[in-house]
Every structure is written in C-alpha cells, then in structure tokens.
Amino acid sequence: MTDFMQTIYVILWGVLALLTFAVGIKQKAPYAFIISACFVFMAVWYALDAYSGIYMFAGTFGIVYKVVLGIFLVLIVGAYILSRRRGNKK
Structure with a gap:
C-alpha cells in the first residue's frame, strides 16, 4: 500500500473515533x-x-490485532444488547 493510502487510513480511523465519541456523548450510548x-x-x-x-x-x-478486534466485537455486541434490554424495561 502506498504511503498516501496509509495516511488516509490513519486519518479515517481517527475521524471515525472522534465522531463515534461525539455520538456517544450526545446519545448517551455506552456501545x-x-x-x-x-x-x-x-x-x-x-x-x-x-x-x-x-x-x-x-x-x-x-x-494480536485479530484477537483485540475480536474482543472489541464481543464488547460492542454485549453493550448493545444490554442497552437494548434496559431500554425495553423502561
């Protein structure tokens, strides 16, 4: 992969991190x-x-990369399921 594309990927993941953090604050969504x-x-x-x-x-x-992403996947799905269950109880 070219240096330009690698830089684009780094910027992409950074921007997505900021956007999802902002959504988490606004929506109060733990996932x-x-x-x-x-x-x-x-x-x-x-x-x-x-x-x-x-x-x-x-x-x-x-x-290590694949294991960490698998752990994140399990955490994201678990947090989403818990938030939906809490939402249904209200």
Missing part, C-alpha cells in the same frame, strides 16, 4: 464509546504500521 476505543486502537495500529517500519499485520502482531 459508542467502545466503538470509539476500537477506532482509536485501529488508528494507532495503522499509524505504527505506516510510520514505524514494523509490519504490524504479519506474524504475532497480526494475531
């Missing part, structure tokens, strides 16, 4: 903060891959 944290993680991961010279998507780092 939005988890999604925002996921986007921050991805922005940092892509920045490390783009600018440090370390291959962050190969080998052990690639496995």
